[in-house]
Amino acid sequence: MDWDKLRIFHAVADAGSLTHAGDRLNLSQSAVSRQIRGLEEALNTTLFHRHARGLILTEQGELLFDATRSMSKRLDAASARIRDSEDEVFGELRVTTTFGFGTLWLVPRLPKLYERYPGLKIDLMLEERVLDLPMREADVAIRMKEPSQADLIRKRLMTVQMLLYASKEYIDRNGMPSEAEDISNHRLICQHAGSAQVAAGAWLVQHLMSMNPGSLLTVNNYFGVLQGVLNNLGIGVLPDYLVEEFPELVRVLPSIESADVPVFLAYPEELRQSQRISVFRDFVQEEIIAHRKHLRQMGKI
Template sequence: MDWNLIRAFLATAEAGSLSAAARELKLTQPTLSRQVSALEASLGILLFDRVGRSLVLTPSGRELLVHVRRMGQAAEDLALMASGQAQSVEGLVKISASDIVAAYVLPPLLRKLHEREPGISVEVVASNGLSDILRREADIAIRHVRPAQPDLVARRCRDSAAHLYAARSYLDAHGRPERIEDLARADFVGFIRVEELVAVLRDERGLPLSLENFRWSANSFVVALEMVRQGLGIGVVQREAAERHDDIVQVMPQLEPFTIPVWLATHAELHTSRRIRLVFDFLAEMLG
Protein backbone atom coordinates (compact mmCIF):
# COMPACT_ATOMS: atom_id res chain seq x y z
CA MET A 1 0.00 0.00 0.00
CA ASP A 2 1.14 3.55 -0.77
CA TRP A 3 2.32 5.11 2.50
CA ASN A 4 1.40 8.60 1.24
CA LEU A 5 -2.24 7.51 0.99
CA ILE A 6 -2.12 5.98 4.46
CA ARG A 7 -0.55 9.14 5.88
CA ALA A 8 -3.21 11.29 4.21
CA PHE A 9 -5.97 9.20 5.79
CA LEU A 10 -4.34 9.27 9.23
CA ALA A 11 -3.84 13.04 9.21
CA THR A 12 -7.40 13.65 8.02
CA ALA A 13 -8.88 11.33 10.64
CA GLU A 14 -6.88 12.97 13.43
CA ALA A 15 -7.57 16.54 12.28
CA GLY A 16 -11.24 16.05 11.41
CA SER A 17 -11.09 18.06 8.20
CA LEU A 18 -9.15 18.16 4.95
CA SER A 19 -8.06 21.76 5.45
CA ALA A 20 -6.50 21.11 8.87
CA ALA A 21 -4.84 17.89 7.66
CA ALA A 22 -3.49 19.65 4.59
CA ARG A 23 -1.85 22.29 6.78
CA GLU A 24 -0.30 19.60 8.96
CA LEU A 25 1.15 17.71 5.97
CA LYS A 26 2.00 20.91 4.06
CA LEU A 27 -0.07 19.79 1.07
CA THR A 28 -2.79 21.50 -0.88
CA GLN A 29 -6.32 20.51 0.05
CA PRO A 30 -7.14 19.12 -3.45
CA THR A 31 -4.00 16.94 -3.34
CA LEU A 32 -4.94 15.56 0.06
CA SER A 33 -8.53 14.95 -1.05
CA ARG A 34 -7.30 12.99 -4.08
CA GLN A 35 -5.05 10.85 -1.86
CA VAL A 36 -7.91 10.00 0.51
CA SER A 37 -10.19 9.19 -2.42
CA ALA A 38 -7.47 7.02 -3.98
CA LEU A 39 -7.15 5.03 -0.75
CA GLU A 40 -10.93 4.54 -0.60
CA ALA A 41 -10.89 3.36 -4.23
CA SER A 42 -7.98 0.96 -3.68
CA LEU A 43 -9.65 -0.57 -0.60
CA GLY A 44 -13.15 -0.53 -2.06
CA ILE A 45 -14.66 0.98 1.09
CA LEU A 46 -15.93 4.38 2.21
CA LEU A 47 -13.73 5.82 4.96
CA PHE A 48 -15.45 9.15 5.62
CA ASP A 49 -18.95 10.55 5.57
CA ARG A 50 -19.01 14.18 4.43
CA VAL A 51 -21.04 16.22 6.94
CA GLY A 52 -20.96 19.86 5.89
CA ARG A 53 -17.32 20.91 5.94
CA SER A 54 -16.36 18.17 8.37
CA LEU A 55 -15.44 14.56 7.78
CA VAL A 56 -16.81 11.82 10.04
CA LEU A 57 -15.25 8.37 10.07
CA THR A 58 -17.44 5.52 8.89
CA PRO A 59 -17.38 2.25 10.86
CA SER A 60 -14.88 0.90 8.32
CA GLY A 61 -12.81 4.06 8.71
CA ARG A 62 -12.74 3.72 12.51
CA GLU A 63 -11.61 0.11 12.24
CA LEU A 64 -8.87 1.00 9.77
CA LEU A 65 -7.70 3.91 11.93
CA VAL A 66 -6.71 1.56 14.77
CA HIS A 67 -4.23 -0.22 12.50
CA VAL A 68 -3.07 2.91 10.70
CA ARG A 69 -2.14 4.59 13.96
CA ARG A 70 0.21 1.70 14.70
CA MET A 71 1.73 2.13 11.24
CA GLY A 72 2.15 5.85 11.84
CA GLN A 73 3.84 5.23 15.17
CA ALA A 74 6.21 2.73 13.57
CA ALA A 75 7.02 5.13 10.75
CA GLU A 76 7.82 7.97 13.16
CA ASP A 77 9.98 5.69 15.30
CA LEU A 78 11.87 4.62 12.19
CA ALA A 79 12.39 8.25 11.17
CA LEU A 80 13.75 9.07 14.62
CA MET A 81 16.14 6.13 14.51
CA ALA A 82 17.34 7.01 11.01
CA SER A 83 17.87 10.70 11.74
CA GLY A 84 19.70 10.12 15.00
CA GLN A 85 18.22 13.36 16.35
CA ALA A 86 17.38 13.87 20.01
CA GLN A 87 17.79 10.24 20.96
CA SER A 88 18.56 10.91 24.61
CA VAL A 89 15.88 10.00 27.13
CA GLU A 90 17.51 12.16 29.77
CA GLY A 91 16.72 15.76 30.51
CA LEU A 92 13.93 18.13 31.44
CA VAL A 93 10.35 18.13 30.16
CA LYS A 94 7.99 20.96 31.14
CA ILE A 95 4.32 20.00 31.52
CA SER A 96 1.60 22.62 31.83
CA ALA A 97 -1.73 21.76 33.50
CA SER A 98 -4.50 23.38 35.48
CA ASP A 99 -3.70 23.64 39.17
CA ILE A 100 -6.20 20.91 40.10
CA VAL A 101 -4.68 18.49 37.57
CA ALA A 102 -1.17 19.52 38.61
CA ALA A 103 -1.98 18.85 42.26
CA TYR A 104 -4.14 15.73 42.11
CA VAL A 105 -3.60 13.96 38.78
CA LEU A 106 0.01 14.46 37.76
CA PRO A 107 2.01 13.55 40.91
CA PRO A 108 1.12 9.81 40.97
CA LEU A 109 1.69 9.63 37.22
CA LEU A 110 5.10 11.26 37.57
CA ARG A 111 6.06 8.65 40.14
CA LYS A 112 5.29 5.93 37.60
CA LEU A 113 7.18 7.84 34.91
CA HIS A 114 10.25 8.02 37.16
CA GLU A 115 10.12 4.26 37.69
CA ARG A 116 10.16 3.74 33.92
CA GLU A 117 12.55 6.51 32.90
CA PRO A 118 14.67 7.69 35.85
CA GLY A 119 16.75 9.95 33.61
CA ILE A 120 13.84 12.27 32.83
CA SER A 121 13.17 15.33 35.00
CA VAL A 122 9.82 17.12 34.96
CA GLU A 123 8.86 20.70 35.74
CA VAL A 124 5.12 21.15 36.28
CA VAL A 125 3.71 24.53 35.28
CA ALA A 126 0.47 24.89 37.25
CA SER A 127 -1.57 27.38 35.27
CA ASN A 128 -5.28 27.88 34.70
CA GLY A 129 -4.55 29.80 31.50
CA LEU A 130 -3.71 28.22 28.16
CA SER A 131 0.08 28.08 28.28
CA ASP A 132 1.52 28.90 24.88
CA ILE A 133 3.69 25.90 24.11
CA LEU A 134 4.64 27.48 20.79
CA ARG A 135 6.58 30.03 22.88
CA ARG A 136 8.08 27.20 24.95
CA GLU A 137 6.25 28.03 28.16
CA ALA A 138 5.83 24.27 28.28
CA ASP A 139 6.81 21.25 26.19
CA ILE A 140 3.51 19.45 26.77
CA ALA A 141 0.19 20.93 27.85
CA ILE A 142 -2.80 19.17 29.39
CA ARG A 143 -5.79 21.22 28.31
CA HIS A 144 -9.55 21.04 28.65
CA VAL A 145 -10.29 22.55 25.23
CA ARG A 146 -9.05 21.40 21.85
CA PRO A 147 -5.89 23.33 20.88
CA ALA A 148 -6.62 25.64 17.96
CA GLN A 149 -3.08 26.29 16.70
CA PRO A 150 -2.43 24.34 13.47
CA ASP A 151 1.26 23.84 14.32
CA LEU A 152 0.51 21.79 17.42
CA VAL A 153 0.14 18.03 17.73
CA ALA A 154 -2.93 17.22 19.84
CA ARG A 155 -4.49 14.03 21.14
CA ARG A 156 -7.85 13.59 22.86
CA CYS A 157 -7.65 11.51 26.03
CA ARG A 158 -10.37 10.01 28.20
CA ASP A 159 -12.74 12.67 29.52
CA SER A 160 -12.80 13.46 33.21
CA ALA A 161 -15.92 14.52 35.10
CA ALA A 162 -17.00 16.83 37.90
CA HIS A 163 -19.96 16.83 40.28
CA LEU A 164 -21.46 19.05 42.95
CA TYR A 165 -19.76 18.51 46.32
CA ALA A 166 -20.11 20.00 49.78
CA ALA A 167 -18.42 19.54 53.13
CA ARG A 168 -20.18 17.41 55.70
CA SER A 169 -20.05 20.42 58.02
CA TYR A 170 -21.94 22.56 55.50
CA LEU A 171 -24.65 19.92 55.04
CA ASP A 172 -24.98 19.48 58.81
CA ALA A 173 -25.53 23.20 59.20
CA HIS A 174 -27.74 23.88 56.18
CA GLY A 175 -29.31 20.53 55.35
CA ARG A 176 -28.80 18.33 52.34
CA PRO A 177 -30.55 19.56 49.17
CA GLU A 178 -32.89 16.89 47.85
CA ARG A 179 -34.54 18.75 44.96
CA ILE A 180 -33.19 21.13 42.36
CA GLU A 181 -35.34 23.89 43.87
CA ASP A 182 -33.44 23.53 47.16
CA LEU A 183 -30.26 24.82 45.48
CA ALA A 184 -31.77 28.29 45.09
CA ARG A 185 -31.20 28.86 48.83
CA ALA A 186 -27.71 27.34 48.95
CA ASP A 187 -24.33 29.06 49.14
CA PHE A 188 -21.91 28.21 46.34
CA VAL A 189 -18.17 28.47 45.79
CA GLY A 190 -17.10 29.64 42.32
CA PHE A 191 -13.82 29.70 40.45
CA ILE A 192 -12.07 31.55 37.61
CA ARG A 193 -14.85 33.23 35.54
CA VAL A 194 -17.82 32.95 37.88
CA GLU A 195 -20.27 34.55 35.43
CA GLU A 196 -19.58 31.83 32.88
CA LEU A 197 -19.96 29.14 35.54
CA VAL A 198 -23.33 30.55 36.59
CA ALA A 199 -24.47 30.63 32.96
CA VAL A 200 -23.57 26.96 32.49
CA LEU A 201 -25.27 25.84 35.69
CA ARG A 202 -28.40 27.94 35.10
CA ASP A 203 -28.89 27.93 31.33
CA GLU A 204 -27.46 24.54 30.35
CA ARG A 205 -28.24 22.53 33.49
CA GLY A 206 -31.41 24.28 34.63
CA LEU A 207 -30.22 24.94 38.19
CA PRO A 208 -31.98 27.89 39.86
CA LEU A 209 -28.78 29.84 40.56
CA SER A 210 -27.62 33.42 40.18
CA LEU A 211 -24.50 35.38 41.07
CA GLU A 212 -26.03 36.01 44.52
CA ASN A 213 -25.59 32.31 45.34
CA PHE A 214 -21.83 32.56 44.81
CA ARG A 215 -20.73 34.24 48.01
CA TRP A 216 -17.21 32.82 47.61
CA SER A 217 -14.90 32.50 44.62
CA ALA A 218 -11.23 32.09 43.73
CA ASN A 219 -9.03 32.29 40.66
CA SER A 220 -7.75 28.81 41.49
CA PHE A 221 -9.49 25.44 41.35
CA VAL A 222 -7.40 24.22 44.29
CA VAL A 223 -8.29 27.23 46.45
CA ALA A 224 -11.98 26.83 45.55
CA LEU A 225 -11.77 23.17 46.60
CA GLU A 226 -10.32 24.18 49.98
CA MET A 227 -13.17 26.67 50.41
CA VAL A 228 -15.63 23.84 49.81
CA ARG A 229 -13.80 21.68 52.34
CA GLN A 230 -14.09 24.46 54.93
CA GLY A 231 -17.87 24.35 54.62
CA LEU A 232 -18.33 27.71 52.89
CA GLY A 233 -20.64 26.32 50.22
CA ILE A 234 -21.31 23.84 47.44
CA GLY A 235 -18.85 23.65 44.57
CA VAL A 236 -18.22 21.93 41.26
CA VAL A 237 -15.24 19.65 41.98
CA GLN A 238 -13.34 17.44 39.57
CA ARG A 239 -13.72 13.76 40.38
CA GLU A 240 -10.00 13.00 40.81
CA ALA A 241 -9.67 15.73 43.44
CA ALA A 242 -12.90 14.93 45.28
CA GLU A 243 -11.91 11.29 45.69
CA ARG A 244 -8.87 12.34 47.76
CA HIS A 245 -10.96 13.94 50.51
CA ASP A 246 -13.30 12.17 52.92
CA ASP A 247 -14.64 15.42 54.35
CA ILE A 248 -16.66 16.31 51.24
CA VAL A 249 -19.57 14.35 49.77
CA GLN A 250 -21.43 14.47 46.49
CA VAL A 251 -24.57 16.59 46.44
CA MET A 252 -27.58 15.52 44.38
CA PRO A 253 -25.88 12.56 42.68
CA GLN A 254 -28.90 12.20 40.39
CA LEU A 255 -27.64 15.17 38.38
CA GLU A 256 -25.69 14.44 35.21
CA PRO A 257 -21.93 14.84 35.74
CA PHE A 258 -20.09 17.74 34.15
CA THR A 259 -17.87 16.42 31.36
CA ILE A 260 -14.30 17.73 31.35
CA PRO A 261 -12.49 17.07 28.05
CA VAL A 262 -8.81 16.21 28.37
CA TRP A 263 -6.41 17.07 25.54
CA LEU A 264 -2.67 16.60 25.28
CA ALA A 265 -0.83 19.08 23.10
CA THR A 266 2.78 19.55 22.12
CA HIS A 267 4.77 21.29 19.41
CA ALA A 268 6.41 19.84 16.33
CA GLU A 269 9.43 18.75 18.37
CA LEU A 270 7.35 15.71 19.26
CA HIS A 271 8.53 14.24 15.97
CA THR A 272 12.23 14.81 16.68
CA SER A 273 12.68 14.65 20.45
CA ARG A 274 12.54 11.15 21.83
CA ARG A 275 12.37 12.56 25.36
CA ILE A 276 9.25 14.64 24.71
CA ARG A 277 7.68 11.91 22.61
CA LEU A 278 8.20 9.38 25.40
CA VAL A 279 6.54 11.61 28.03
CA PHE A 280 3.72 12.55 25.63
CA ASP A 281 2.96 8.90 24.88
CA PHE A 282 3.23 7.99 28.56
CA LEU A 283 0.67 10.64 29.52
CA ALA A 284 -1.60 9.55 26.68
CA GLU A 285 -1.43 5.99 27.99
CA MET A 286 -2.04 6.94 31.63
CA LEU A 287 -4.83 9.41 30.84
CA GLY A 288 -6.56 6.95 28.56
Protein backbone atom coordinates in the same frame (compact mmCIF):
# COMPACT_ATOMS: atom_id res chain seq x y z
CA MET B 1 26.91 37.30 9.66
CA ASP B 2 28.96 36.41 12.76
CA TRP B 3 27.04 33.84 14.84
CA ASP B 4 28.91 34.73 18.00
CA LYS B 5 27.96 38.39 17.66
CA LEU B 6 24.34 37.39 17.07
CA ARG B 7 24.39 35.26 20.23
CA ILE B 8 25.72 38.20 22.24
CA PHE B 9 23.23 40.60 20.64
CA HIS B 10 20.37 38.26 21.58
CA ALA B 11 21.53 38.13 25.20
CA VAL B 12 21.81 41.93 25.39
CA ALA B 13 18.38 42.46 23.79
CA ASP B 14 16.81 39.93 26.14
CA ALA B 15 18.48 41.38 29.27
CA GLY B 16 18.21 45.05 28.27
CA SER B 17 21.66 45.67 29.70
CA LEU B 18 25.27 45.10 28.70
CA THR B 19 26.18 44.24 32.28
CA HIS B 20 23.40 41.67 32.79
CA ALA B 21 24.12 40.09 29.41
CA GLY B 22 27.81 39.89 30.30
CA ASP B 23 26.95 38.13 33.55
CA ARG B 24 24.92 35.53 31.66
CA LEU B 25 27.67 34.99 29.09
CA ASN B 26 30.61 35.24 31.50
CA LEU B 27 32.00 38.17 29.53
CA SER B 28 33.07 41.63 30.66
CA GLN B 29 30.86 44.60 29.86
CA SER B 30 33.57 46.01 27.57
CA ALA B 31 33.81 42.73 25.63
CA VAL B 32 30.04 42.67 25.13
CA SER B 33 30.05 46.32 24.06
CA ARG B 34 32.80 45.67 21.47
CA GLN B 35 30.80 42.81 19.96
CA ILE B 36 27.65 44.94 19.70
CA ARG B 37 29.58 47.79 18.07
CA GLY B 38 31.12 45.32 15.63
CA LEU B 39 27.69 43.95 14.70
CA GLU B 40 26.27 47.46 14.22
CA GLU B 41 29.22 48.34 11.96
CA ALA B 42 28.79 45.13 9.95
CA LEU B 43 25.08 45.89 9.45
CA ASN B 44 25.66 49.63 9.05
CA THR B 45 22.83 50.42 11.46
CA THR B 46 22.11 51.26 15.10
CA LEU B 47 20.57 48.40 17.06
CA PHE B 48 20.09 50.03 20.46
CA HIS B 49 19.14 53.41 21.87
CA ARG B 50 21.38 53.93 24.89
CA HIS B 51 20.21 55.80 27.99
CA ALA B 52 20.92 55.88 31.69
CA ARG B 53 18.37 53.18 32.57
CA GLY B 54 19.58 50.66 30.02
CA LEU B 55 19.16 49.81 26.36
CA ILE B 56 16.11 49.98 24.11
CA LEU B 57 15.98 48.27 20.73
CA THR B 58 15.68 50.43 17.65
CA GLU B 59 13.28 49.41 14.90
CA GLN B 60 16.17 47.62 13.16
CA GLY B 61 17.13 46.01 16.46
CA GLU B 62 13.58 44.72 16.92
CA LEU B 63 13.72 43.06 13.48
CA LEU B 64 17.00 41.37 14.32
CA PHE B 65 15.77 40.31 17.77
CA ASP B 66 12.70 38.65 16.23
CA ALA B 67 15.04 36.67 13.99
CA THR B 68 17.45 35.65 16.77
CA ARG B 69 14.55 34.71 19.06
CA SER B 70 13.15 32.40 16.38
CA MET B 71 16.63 30.96 15.78
CA SER B 72 17.09 30.37 19.50
CA LYS B 73 13.82 28.46 19.81
CA ARG B 74 14.65 26.29 16.81
CA LEU B 75 18.12 25.57 18.17
CA ASP B 76 16.55 24.61 21.53
CA ALA B 77 14.21 22.23 19.73
CA ALA B 78 17.07 20.70 17.73
CA SER B 79 19.13 20.34 20.90
CA ALA B 80 16.24 18.60 22.66
CA ARG B 81 15.86 16.11 19.81
CA ILE B 82 19.60 15.43 19.70
CA ARG B 83 19.76 14.83 23.46
CA ASP B 84 16.94 12.29 23.36
CA SER B 85 18.27 8.74 23.47
CA GLU B 86 16.51 5.57 22.37
CA ASP B 87 17.79 3.79 25.47
CA GLU B 88 17.70 6.46 28.15
CA VAL B 89 15.29 9.26 29.06
CA PHE B 90 16.82 12.31 30.69
CA GLY B 91 16.86 16.08 30.51
CA GLU B 92 14.23 18.81 30.83
CA LEU B 93 10.60 18.47 29.76
CA ARG B 94 8.48 21.62 29.97
CA VAL B 95 4.86 20.73 30.66
CA THR B 96 1.99 23.20 30.83
CA THR B 97 -1.54 22.63 32.06
CA THR B 98 -4.19 24.37 34.14
CA PHE B 99 -3.63 25.09 37.81
CA GLY B 100 -6.46 22.80 38.88
CA PHE B 101 -5.55 19.77 36.77
CA GLY B 102 -1.84 20.18 37.47
CA THR B 103 -2.10 20.44 41.25
CA LEU B 104 -5.01 18.07 41.85
CA TRP B 105 -4.49 15.30 39.27
CA LEU B 106 -1.05 15.40 37.64
CA VAL B 107 1.38 16.26 40.47
CA PRO B 108 0.15 13.50 42.84
CA ARG B 109 0.98 10.95 40.10
CA LEU B 110 4.43 12.24 39.15
CA PRO B 111 6.34 10.15 41.74
CA LYS B 112 5.60 7.06 39.62
CA LEU B 113 7.08 8.77 36.55
CA TYR B 114 10.22 9.83 38.41
CA GLU B 115 10.67 6.30 39.75
CA ARG B 116 10.86 5.03 36.18
CA TYR B 117 12.97 7.89 34.81
CA PRO B 118 15.02 9.51 37.60
CA GLY B 119 17.02 11.53 35.07
CA LEU B 120 13.93 13.36 33.85
CA LYS B 121 13.60 17.02 34.83
CA ILE B 122 10.05 18.32 34.56
CA ASP B 123 9.40 22.05 34.48
CA LEU B 124 5.67 22.25 35.27
CA MET B 125 4.01 25.52 34.26
CA LEU B 126 0.55 25.85 35.77
CA GLU B 127 -1.53 28.65 34.31
CA GLU B 128 -4.79 29.22 32.51
CA ARG B 129 -3.07 31.10 29.67
CA VAL B 130 -2.57 28.93 26.60
CA LEU B 131 1.16 28.78 25.93
CA ASP B 132 2.43 28.78 22.34
CA LEU B 133 3.77 25.27 21.68
CA PRO B 134 5.03 25.89 18.10
CA MET B 135 7.06 28.83 19.49
CA ARG B 136 8.39 26.46 22.19
CA GLU B 137 6.97 28.24 25.23
CA ALA B 138 6.44 24.65 26.42
CA ASP B 139 7.16 21.17 25.06
CA VAL B 140 3.86 19.49 25.86
CA ALA B 141 0.47 20.72 27.04
CA ILE B 142 -2.58 19.19 28.68
CA ARG B 143 -5.52 21.44 27.83
CA MET B 144 -9.21 21.51 28.62
CA LYS B 145 -10.16 22.03 24.96
CA GLU B 146 -8.84 20.93 21.60
CA PRO B 147 -5.82 23.03 20.60
CA SER B 148 -6.37 25.27 17.59
CA GLN B 149 -2.71 25.92 16.77
CA ALA B 150 -1.33 24.39 13.60
CA ASP B 151 1.52 21.86 13.47
CA LEU B 152 0.53 20.15 16.71
CA ILE B 153 0.10 16.45 17.41
CA ARG B 154 -2.92 16.08 19.67
CA LYS B 155 -4.42 13.19 21.61
CA ARG B 156 -7.80 13.25 23.33
CA LEU B 157 -7.27 11.86 26.83
CA MET B 158 -10.67 11.92 28.53
CA THR B 159 -13.64 14.12 29.33
CA VAL B 160 -14.30 15.97 32.58
CA GLN B 161 -17.50 17.35 34.08
CA MET B 162 -17.98 20.02 36.74
CA LEU B 163 -20.19 18.67 39.52
CA LEU B 164 -21.36 19.71 42.99
CA TYR B 165 -19.62 18.30 46.06
CA ALA B 166 -19.63 18.86 49.82
CA SER B 167 -17.96 17.25 52.81
CA LYS B 168 -19.85 14.65 54.86
CA GLU B 169 -19.50 16.90 57.91
CA TYR B 170 -21.07 19.83 56.09
CA ILE B 171 -24.00 17.68 54.93
CA ASP B 172 -24.50 16.23 58.43
CA ARG B 173 -24.61 19.75 59.85
CA ASN B 174 -26.62 21.52 57.14
CA GLY B 175 -28.64 18.79 55.45
CA MET B 176 -28.56 17.38 51.94
CA PRO B 177 -30.30 19.59 49.35
CA SER B 178 -32.90 17.62 47.43
CA GLU B 179 -33.60 20.03 44.57
CA ALA B 180 -31.79 22.84 42.79
CA GLU B 181 -33.75 25.58 44.56
CA ASP B 182 -32.32 24.37 47.89
CA ILE B 183 -29.05 26.08 46.93
CA SER B 184 -30.64 29.21 48.42
CA ASN B 185 -30.17 27.61 51.85
CA HIS B 186 -26.48 26.82 51.40
CA ARG B 187 -23.12 28.47 50.81
CA LEU B 188 -21.86 27.99 47.27
CA ILE B 189 -18.09 27.75 46.67
CA CYS B 190 -16.97 28.25 43.10
CA GLN B 191 -14.79 30.17 40.74
CA HIS B 192 -16.12 33.60 39.87
CA ALA B 193 -18.02 33.36 36.59
CA GLY B 194 -15.62 35.86 35.01
CA SER B 195 -12.39 34.15 36.12
CA ALA B 196 -10.25 32.02 33.80
CA GLN B 197 -11.85 28.58 33.65
CA VAL B 198 -13.40 26.17 31.16
CA ALA B 199 -16.53 27.52 29.52
CA ALA B 200 -18.67 24.62 30.79
CA GLY B 201 -17.67 25.48 34.38
CA ALA B 202 -18.48 29.16 33.89
CA TRP B 203 -21.91 28.33 32.47
CA LEU B 204 -22.67 26.03 35.41
CA VAL B 205 -21.65 28.75 37.87
CA GLN B 206 -23.91 31.25 36.12
CA HIS B 207 -26.80 28.77 36.35
CA LEU B 208 -26.20 28.23 40.07
CA MET B 209 -25.97 31.97 40.72
CA SER B 210 -29.48 32.35 39.30
CA MET B 211 -30.71 30.21 42.21
CA ASN B 212 -29.60 32.88 44.73
CA PRO B 213 -27.30 30.86 47.00
CA GLY B 214 -27.65 31.81 50.66
CA SER B 215 -23.94 32.63 50.93
CA LEU B 216 -21.04 32.69 48.53
CA LEU B 217 -17.29 32.07 48.46
CA THR B 218 -15.50 32.61 45.15
CA VAL B 219 -11.92 31.55 44.51
CA ASN B 220 -9.83 31.98 41.37
CA ASN B 221 -8.84 28.30 41.03
CA TYR B 222 -10.21 24.84 41.77
CA PHE B 223 -7.57 24.08 44.40
CA GLY B 224 -9.00 26.90 46.53
CA VAL B 225 -12.55 25.67 45.93
CA LEU B 226 -11.49 22.18 47.05
CA GLN B 227 -9.92 23.52 50.24
CA GLY B 228 -13.16 25.35 51.04
CA VAL B 229 -15.18 22.16 50.57
CA LEU B 230 -12.79 20.00 52.60
CA ASN B 231 -12.98 22.55 55.43
CA ASN B 232 -16.77 22.26 55.54
CA LEU B 233 -17.51 25.75 54.23
CA GLY B 234 -20.21 24.80 51.73
CA ILE B 235 -21.10 23.12 48.44
CA GLY B 236 -18.42 23.44 45.79
CA VAL B 237 -18.27 23.28 42.00
CA LEU B 238 -15.39 20.89 41.27
CA PRO B 239 -14.11 18.67 38.44
CA ASP B 240 -15.16 15.03 38.68
CA TYR B 241 -11.59 13.68 38.52
CA LEU B 242 -11.29 14.51 42.23
CA VAL B 243 -13.60 11.65 43.26
CA GLU B 244 -10.76 9.13 43.30
CA GLU B 245 -8.27 11.31 45.18
CA PHE B 246 -10.78 12.61 47.74
CA PRO B 247 -13.29 9.82 48.48
CA GLU B 248 -14.59 11.78 51.46
CA LEU B 249 -16.36 14.16 49.06
CA VAL B 250 -20.13 13.70 48.82
CA ARG B 251 -21.89 14.26 45.49
CA VAL B 252 -24.67 16.85 45.84
CA LEU B 253 -27.65 17.35 43.50
CA PRO B 254 -26.58 14.74 40.90
CA SER B 255 -29.01 16.16 38.38
CA ILE B 256 -26.86 19.29 38.12
CA GLU B 257 -23.74 18.90 36.01
CA SER B 258 -21.80 20.76 33.36
CA ALA B 259 -21.38 19.79 29.76
CA ASP B 260 -18.48 17.47 28.95
CA VAL B 261 -15.05 19.13 28.90
CA PRO B 262 -12.58 17.37 26.57
CA VAL B 263 -9.00 16.99 27.83
CA PHE B 264 -6.27 16.94 25.17
CA LEU B 265 -2.53 16.32 25.26
CA ALA B 266 -0.62 18.20 22.55
CA TYR B 267 2.97 18.77 21.45
CA PRO B 268 4.74 20.21 18.39
CA GLU B 269 5.12 18.08 15.29
CA GLU B 270 8.87 18.66 15.37
CA LEU B 271 9.07 16.82 18.73
CA ARG B 272 7.36 13.70 17.38
CA GLN B 273 10.52 11.62 17.97
CA SER B 274 11.25 13.00 21.45
CA GLN B 275 11.70 10.18 23.93
CA ARG B 276 10.81 12.45 26.84
CA ILE B 277 7.49 13.38 25.25
CA SER B 278 6.79 9.74 24.39
CA VAL B 279 7.30 8.49 27.94
CA PHE B 280 5.29 11.39 29.40
CA ARG B 281 2.42 10.84 26.94
CA ASP B 282 2.37 7.10 27.60
CA PHE B 283 2.53 7.64 31.37
CA VAL B 284 -0.43 10.06 31.36
CA GLN B 285 -2.48 7.69 29.21
CA GLU B 286 -1.69 4.76 31.53
CA GLU B 287 -2.70 6.81 34.57
CA ILE B 288 -5.98 7.83 32.95
CA ILE B 289 -6.80 4.19 32.14
CA ALA B 290 -6.03 3.24 35.75
CA HIS B 291 -8.09 6.21 36.97
CA ARG B 292 -11.12 5.17 34.90
CA LYS B 293 -10.78 1.53 36.01
CA HIS B 294 -10.73 2.58 39.66
CA LEU B 295 -13.81 4.76 39.18
CA ARG B 296 -15.67 1.82 37.64
CA GLN B 297 -14.72 -0.34 40.61
CA MET B 298 -16.02 2.39 42.93
CA GLY B 299 -19.26 2.49 40.96
CA LYS B 300 -18.70 6.13 40.04
CA ILE B 301 -18.99 5.62 36.27
